[in-house]
Amino acid sequence: xxxxxxxxxxxxxxxxxxxxxxxxxxxxxxxxxxxxxxxxxxxxxxxxxxxxxxxxxxxxxxxxxxxxxxxxxxxxxxxxxxxxxxxxxxxxxxxxxxxxxxxxxxxxxxxxxxxxxxxxxxxxxxxxxxxxxxxxxxxxxxxxxxxxxxxxxxxxxxxxxxxxxxxxxxxxxxxxxxxxxxxxxxxxxxxxxxxxxxxxxxxxxxxxxxxxxxxxxxxxxxxxxxxxxxxxxxxxxxx
Numbered sequence: 001x002x003x004x005x006x007x008x009x010x011x012x013x014x015x016x017x018x019x020x021x022x023x024x025x026x027x028x029x030x031x032x033x034x035x036x037x038x039x040x041x042x043x044x045x046x047x048x049x050x051x052x053x054x055x056x057x058x059x060x061x062x063x064x065x066x067x068x069x070x071x072x073x074x075x076x077x078x079x080x081x082x083x084x085x086x087x088x089x090x091x092x093x094x095x096x097x098x099x100x101x102x103x104x105x106x107x108x109x110x111x112x113x114x115x116x117x118x119x120x121x122x123x124x125x126x127x128x129x130x131x132x133x134x135x136x137x138x139x140x141x142x143x144x145x146x147x148x149x150x151x152x153x154x155x156x157x158x159x160x161x162x163x164x165x166x167x168x169x170x171x172x173x174x175x176x177x178x179x180x181x182x183x184x185x186x187x188x189x190x191x192x193x194x195x196x197x198x199x200x201x202x203x204x205x206x207x208x209x210x211x212x213x214x215x216x217x218x219x220x221x222x223x224x225x226x227x228x229x230x231x232x233x234x235x236x237x238x239x
Contacts, residue, residue: 013082
């Protein structure tokens, strides 16, 4: 909720899958019960209410078909997951229903946010990285963010950094300027002409250099700055 990309904010929601709802409801119902075995439940089935009967029928149907038991074992099948996009007016719509109507950047940004959330859940399963956590949260991309403008690319890099993830981004030379303000190190890999040798050069970018580049980048100045500059230039020319 603290981040916005291509004019949108994102949220993840889950729903109980209709196929597994009777079984899910049964599991929630018997959690903590002393008679939680399948045999005990089967004995009660004749006197159970309709909800339990539907769930027990579903269990029996699934376990008697070998090909379906794997679906039963994977908790992710019990839920349906959806990414919702929220526009500046606060309206939310499901990404799966909008994907064909979105621009390239609007389609691409949600995937990077979803990847960030997934990688955090893997590297820091206890709920995020804190100051005492050791090790890396490494995420590698090849030609990442190629359909996003500089501002949204930098916002995504900031998101990954704030989540405690370390990005390694492979990109062609033409996109170098996109990343200069946002990364700590740039490694240039160049094949030497006419040979099979490769030259590698590493350059560290410190906080002061990043701040100077951000200050000089017109991308961050906004339309009003350009309008003011144009008006001042016109006024000086008139004088």
